[in-house]
Amino acid sequence: MAHVERQQWDVVIVGAGGAGLRAAIEAREQGLRTAVICKSLFGKAHTVMAEGGIAASMGNVNEGDNWQVHFRDTMRGGKFLNQWRMAELHAREAPERVWELETWGALFDRTPDGRISQRNFGGHEYPRLAHVGDRTGLELIRTLQQKVVSLQQEDFKESGDYEARIKVFQECTVTQILKEPGSEGEDRVSGVFCYERESGRFFVIEAPAVVLATGGIGKSFKVTSNSWEYTGDGHALALLAGASLINMEFVQFHPTGMVWPPSVKGILVTESVRGDGGVLRNSEGKRFMFDYVPDVFKEKYAESEQEADGWYEDPDNNRRPPELLPRDEVARAINAEVKAGRGSPHGGVFLDVSTRMSAETIKRRLPSMHHQFRELADVDITAEPMEVGPTCHYVMGGVDVDSDTAAARGVPGLFAAGEVAGGMHGSNRLGGNSLSDLLVFGRRAGLYAAEYARGCARERPRVADEQIDTAAAEALRPFGVGPAPADEETAGEAAEESAENPYAVHQDLQRAMNDLVGIIRREEEMSEALDRLAELRERARRAKVEGHRQFNPGWHLALDLRNMLLVSECVARAALNRTESRGGHTRDDHPEMDREWRRANLVCTLAAEGASGAEAETGRAGRIALRRREMPPIRKDLLELFEKEELIKYLTDEELTSE
């Protein structure tokens, strides 16, 4: 048995983005010793890429705003598939979470009377997004990072040790959640198995509570705004630990990613461009979004350019421009325009601010976009339009959690918050609702994880040596030194067959998901995707890496492949099963929204264990089991926030009359 260092902490947070750091701050403030593990350097998490803002109904710019309006917008954006309790908590608590950031040093842009300024965004009825130019995510992550440091400074004063009660293990990856077998069949969490990216050294953190805050899955797609970290680690760790994932068929394609040059294809162009007045045009110069307002949103959006333009100055007497429809609608519209041959030279459409605002205003309000296009595409957005097209941006699906406590159902001691948690956004997330989600549910996860861990203080769960050995062996397999895969026959074959390059497997996976389970889906293509995923799973098993364990990106990727393949199968399987179109799931062969489907969540779990003997056989059947589950009915007082005419579009007659 290899010697593996063990450390004891009370709460472990996996991920150091907005949700992870907010959870860590909360757990530490509850007095618990908190460890944070992150794949990148501290302060580099994907949250820095968030641009537009944090949605919170502070009502600083329009006094009409309140949590009920925010709740309503969120449910509409998600096409009523949201876990309504999460949407409620989110809308209620977001303002407190934003104000709290100011007390930690955040500097948001201001209104003339000195409050936090708020900007318009797609699907939000009022200007609601607290922001700092178009670099709000950076402000969020830096503020949380600096709050963590300030807590460490307090601890240093008290104990002489900065890391006495909160420590960040940076550039480390978790490969397994460890569990202690329970007497009544319910295993509880006992810690995590990790490796240091820098040295390749393994270590174990023993802790009764683990919070997953690992973000999303975008790296399984070829065109994505997501960074390398987004390999679905938390989704896969949760599955492997026995938790369920819900809503995995809903993947958000952000309507505006860069399309040129090829090396930057997919990089995000913030929705603020449209929120601040930018318009979409096709190759004929037409503002095509007026042709794409769906029935459910007809009353809320302008019908003429004149009315749309009037809205920026006088929102009470004009309806909003259709460029500010929820993201799924805009992404589909762009896709359709390009397909109809009305796209831009590089296969996107035109997004223009240059004719809408002065150069000065553009530079002040959209400095990162100005910089990004100038540096990477030789485009001056103050003088010419941008070319944009859809890019894989966010996964609505995630760990099935309790709405109030963020506890993963079925796995005591496991919690999840942020993008890795499912339910909050339903079938489609509104822009700006992610940063607020991170803060609201990051805090809740930290709070309840701390409470749970405190309850385990008398009898902490133990980590068995065998579990560590198994985890270590799995992590070493790409070097060809680990034990055979579960089944001997497969192992024999694997040894005979040629070794696979993990980079090549990854590229093929990205292509398969992009082409076959992308923005517009068809039954045959998704079936084919499942076949390809089965082949890729076999190839990934044979992935071999060169060199040694010290900062070896090939090895890291080989390990990440397991996670990407698991979550990709969840997406493909759930998407194939849901025979309707809703939010971030569009079926060419089932183009309509179906009210019956609104009540259903598709729940993914790991397929039954012990199938190892037939693993090669069951490969095609996959590793994921899918079942349909009814959603709990929406609470009456929340339903009453909507007009009956609107509810009819979403709810079944039975639901409407069962009052």
Place this chain on the structure above:
Amino acid sequence: MTTQAHHGAGPGTEGIGGAVSGEAPDTTRPETSYDAHFEVWRGDVDGGGLEDFTVEVNEGEVVLDIIHRLQATQAPDLAVRWNCKAGKCGSCSAEINGRPRLLCMTRMSVFDRDEIVTVTPLRAFPVVRDLVTDVGFNYEKARQVPAFVPPPDLGPGEYRMQQEDVGRSQEFRKCIECFLCQDTCHVVRDHEENKAAFAGPRFLMRVAELDMHPLDAAEEAGHDRKTAAQDDHGLGYCNITKCCTEVCPENIKITDNALIPLKERAADRKYDPLVWLGNKIRRRTT
């Protein structure tokens, strides 16, 4: 400037640009792909050296794309730190032809096609492996800057600040912590011995940012950031050569807007007897 300055024409340097078409290379293949000659430092704490690579380059690509292509095709264990690939996270800092830069924001089009592109790790920090360095120095310095002190009389939601008053600190909060300024600053670049006493431009700028925060209550709590900049963070070492400003990928005017004003404020503190006395009295009463 670079430690490996003499990268003369190695084997196969000549004629690489025309490898595919075989004809007069640079005129017949406008704006399409070409083969570039890269020299990448590979090694670890025990030493290393430049390794030659010939690698495809396509239109619009940045140096990080080329490093990734090397990983995928020629050197799968080549270590590089990166994250967002959009100039927002500040992870992929390295030195290109001796100049500290972000790999993801350096377009290949800035180099001649027959130019050798040399990529080396940040020089001011210890090498871990290949292009990855140990930037722990910066995290230590970050901990030494006392945090924002919230005004005791204002609750959450009660903060009122004018845009022109937060604008100054906001400029400094654009910092993506790529540490290129820390790498290039001559106070520490070739003077390991100065590291203990000197926070570096990034963290002196952090002190300035907090000092200019309209609601920071550090002074009321008995902490004078201006004096601390001088006494605790080594502001005096800076002799405003503006190297930090030159390499900042966010174009923050570190020297002009943060360091020089901070120096002026610190000097006022030091030589103004009334301020000195006032401070003493206030500190005594709190």
